[in-house]
Amino acid sequence: MNLQKITILLIVLLLASAPPSFGVDRGNLLFYLTFEGDILPAIAGGKVGPGTTKIQFQEGSEKDVVLVPGLRGQGLRVKKKDMFIQYLTKESFSLKEGTVAFWIKPVGWSGIRNGQAFLYVRSDQVALHFYIYPGNLYYYFDGPGKYYLIPTAEDGNQKDPFKDGEWTFLAGTFKPGEQTFYVNGHLMNTLKDGLLEPVFSRKGIVEIPAGDKVLDEIMIFDRVLIATEIKAIYRANAP
Numbered sequence: 001m002n003l004q005k006i007t008i009l010l011i012v013l014l015l016a017s018a019p020p021s022f023g024v025d026r027g028n029l030l031f032y033l034t035f036e037g038d039i040l041p042a043i044a045g046g047k048v049g050p051g052t053t054k055i056q057f058q059e060g061s062e063k064d065v066v067l068v069p070g071l072r073g074q075g076l077r078v079k080k081k082d083m084f085i086q087y088l089t090k091e092s093f094s095l096k097e098g099t100v101a102f103w104i105k106p107v108g109w110s111g112i113r114n115g116q117a118f119l120y121v122r123s124d125q126v127a128l129h130f131y132i133y134p135g136n137l138y139y140y141f142d143g144p145g146k147y148y149l150i151p152t153a154e155d156g157n158q159k160d161p162f163k164d165g166e167w168t169f170l171a172g173t174f175k176p177g178e179q180t181f182y183v184n185g186h187l188m189n190t191l192k193d194g195l196l197e198p199v200f201s202r203k204g205i206v207e208i209p210a211g212d213k214v215l216d217e218i219m220i221f222d223r224v225l226i227a228t229e230i231k232a233i234y235r236a237n238a239p
Helices: 003-014 227-237
Strands: 029-033 054-058 065-069 074-078 084-088 098-106 116-122 127-133 136-143 146-151 168-175 178-183 186-191 205-209 213-221
Touching (some): 074 205, 098 227, 116 213, 127 168, 136 178, 146 178, 146 186, 168 227, 205 213
Antiparallel strands (some): 029 213, 054 084, 065 074, 074 213, 084 205, 116 127, 127 136, 136 146, 168 178, 178 186
């Protein structure tokens, strides 16, 4: 665990305020994966250290995980096909709202030919995915008998923002009646009707699938960050 890195991040969060934001407080960060030296959470349940978080491997083990150069320090690459790393961390989610944010870098591709998931968050019944399919990037919700996708902006250059070897910042928020998707600090889309509502009363799982990518700075906050806060975090950490 790199305490200096955690301290730097927390300073950035405390400085992230911009009118009309009241700023991200240290206590808002419930879960943080830095991958500095190991794969354990640097913050879990809002406290420094892994706490009671358990790690499970599906179709593989820790030997199939590689720590490589990341956005800052080290990042995570999962190389074994069909492998998943699951962080069982219910205490790192607030009940009905929050923000999930992370950095991702493609390895060996710019764009993609097949669908690929980057990160899952699983609540009691609803799963939140960050997912790309050729031509568009999605913040994707699914639950019993229903699913929908919040796509990147229709107008722009952000529909598939990835370039091989370059970092992209993804963030998704959720609260009752509203879900919002950001790419590189820019608001992409907001959905307010017909939502599947995540609830974290019994289960909270952060799941990293295999794929040709490096992940770093995975963060979960206990509330919906507003656009100015997300943009400030992006700008403070952009390479």
